[in-house]
Amino acid sequence: MEKIKKETAVSTNEATHLAKSVLSRVMQFRRMIEECQDNCTTECPKCHAPHKNKVATAIMQNKKIRFVLPGFPGKSPNLAKVLGYLPDMAEKQALQFLNDLCSQIQEIYEPGAEVIICSDGRVFSDIVGISEEHLTAYQIEIDRLIDELKLTALSTFNLDDIKKIHDFDQARTELLKNYGQDLNLLKDKIKRGGKDAIDPDDIEANRMYCGLTRFLVEDQMFPGQTRSKSAIQKECKEKAYLAIIRSNAWTDLIAEKFPDAIRLSIHPQACGAKKIGIQLLGIETWTTPWHAVAVNTNKGFILMKHSEVKKLNSKLVLDEYGRSSHYELISQN
Secondary structure: OOOEOOOOOOOHHHHHHHHHHHHHHHHOOEOEOHHHHHHOOOOOHHHHHHHHHHHHHHHHOOOOEEEEEEOOOOOOOOOOOOOOOOOOHHHHHHHHHHHHHHHHHHOOEOOOEEEEEEEOHHHHHHHHOOOHHHHHHHHHHHHHHHHHOOOOOEEEEEHHHOOOOOOHHHHHHHHHHHHOOOHHHHHHHHHHOOOOOOOHHHHHHHHHHHHHHHHHHHHHOOOOOOOOHHHHHHHHHHHHHHHHHHHHHHHHHHHHHOOOOEEEEOOOEOOOOOOEEEOOOOOOOOOOHHHOEEEEEEOEEEEEOHHHHOOOOEEEEEOOOOOEEEEEEOOOO
């Protein structure tokens, strides 16, 4: 297909056709739930349907195609999983991939694309145990990396941008006041999403609850803690409900703030979902940069838990500031 230039007027049919090509490029790197992986292609009409009109509209208006991605919330507080509280090579690789994906889109559509990273860390930092100071430092460093690496297709948006206040509890309270949902309704939805569920929204709610509970438990199982796993699991199940309510509120705020944007997600999605699950390193991985460390292999970077990579024949690599950056596997030859 001939590249569409910024000044070129396109018909509705041309825009629709190009939107299909753009979405197919994005879908190369999508995360899908296991039961959908074998029967779905990057050109699946059902998967394109929720997003094609927004992409085509942007093309008709010669605007950048805009994506929003809730994520990059802050490093896990569990040092058995991460190197520290600041972004490192794991985040660098993910940011670079997202920018490169926008560059790929620009190859066929000159205005290109942009990804707004809507950091949700401040939304539930008190629930997951990330200090406000560490979270602020993380957000500042993400912005610095975007600037330093010249990732011009990326920008950030977080709860701090809604109102320039430093009372984060107040900001979270206002978020829930304006966008929060009823806890009992959420619990009912999660229950309906279990085995033999039919409604996609119920299934997604149940999957999100199970996944978030698992991550919360892992984050609390840090070296030196003395509580029983059963006590931690019980607490984390309740925390997961609160985190989901806040996360959903953040999602609704983002949708209101960026109504023309295509919604990306770090979580696997079903065929035809309203969100596109995205592989943050361009490869399928079960974890995220903020729950792992980057490991340089002879085939590129992968993500692993800190405790696991330390068991391998590897060496820690520092960045230009003398901070822990990533691990490099040592060849056995």
